[in-house]
Amino acid sequence: MSAQALQALIRLLDEAPDPGVVTDPESWALIREYSGVYGVRGLTAYAARPFLPPGERVWCDRVLTNHLRRYEQSLLHLEAIAQLLGNAGVPLLFLKGPLLARRHYSPPFLRKPSVDLDLGVCRRDMDKACRVLAGIGYQQCRTLEEAAAYSYDVALLHETMPRVELHFRLSHGSLGIPVEEFFGRAVSADLPHGGQALVLPEADEILHLVLHYAHHRFPMLFNLIEIRRIWRKAAPEIRTQVVRRAQEHHFLAVLAMTDIAFRSTWGEPFLPPGTNLPKTWLHNTLNERLYRECVSWSQPGFQLTLGTRLKGRWLDFQLTDDLSDALKFLGMIARVSWYRLRRRGWRTHQHRHFAVPAARDANSDNLL
Secondary structure (H helix, E strand, O other): OHHHHHHHHHHHOOOOOOOHHHHOHHHHHHHHHHOOOOOOHHHHHHHHHHHOOHHHHHHHHHHHHHHHHHHHHHHHHHHHHHHHHHHOOOOOEEEOHHHHHHHHOOOHHHOOOOOEEEEEOOHHHHHHHHHHHHOOOOEEOOOHHHHHHHOOEEEEEOOOOOEEEEEOEOOOHHHOOEOHHHHOOOEEEEOOOOOEEEEOOHHHHHHHHHHHHHHOOOOOHHHHHHHHHHHHHOOHHHHHHHHHHHHHOOOHHHHHHHHHHHHHHHOOOOOOOOOOOOOOOOHHHOOHHHHHHHHHHOOOOOEEOHHHHHHHHHHHHOOOOOHHHHHHHHHHHHHHHHHHHHHOOOOOEEOOOOOOHHHOOOOOOOOO
């Protein structure tokens, strides 16, 4: 049923929506059930509404109203945190979230609501940023030492405020690109209530979204649709920059897998025409079977055990570009295991990024 729902969502959310998937009652029921699981509830409500009779539009209106409320709340929280850290002299790079929505969605609240705030912070400013946030009640999920050993961010939790993630690398744990590189190329974006914010320029933003998508093992239709939305508007020179920077930072396998994801979903390439990517050391494994294994690993309700963790690491290992990258990856995994065992040991729990459809309602959306 999940595969059937996914195909229906793909047909509905294309640039030329297929109204047949919402006029058929069985298909429409599946779409409503699974749209939140795949992170596209707002886009679904907006796309489906014109094709529905008045009685069925109630669900769409409820979803869109909820998305608007959560979008506005996210903006208010983002501006409050930005002002707090800005007053403390901490430069910030705004990643994803409502500011991306303002630039690439119309109306912006159609984007999957953010449950956390993603901010790029230079390593030299991380300690200060954490102290400032601790002053208003935030608590770190891990120490800076531990985060630097194997992660790309420090997450902070608050009893009443949204989770904040301070990124000192873009993604991919300790193998990720340090954010310092991106501050020099950042561009200004308007905040809704006045002031300016630094955001990633187009090529870096696409690269970040692609890396984020691959780092979480190609998890959601939402992520892929968002990449496609921005990629298709990008000029040829922007696309060339994305490919060049991915190659410079040893993420060729990620580009190859994203191309496979595009072809599998829409029958179209991601990579620009004539692009010849250099082969990675495990290029023979970069195929649709590996993509399907990654997608299967990220399915809703997936259970994390020692065995499935190891399977996930093996999938990641195949996305390394060369032997030196693979050795660095293994070193990172060793550090992850050491810290995890020292803190709490291996244990079984439900994948934190997803919930089964039965546990969901129109007022929730799962986010990465």
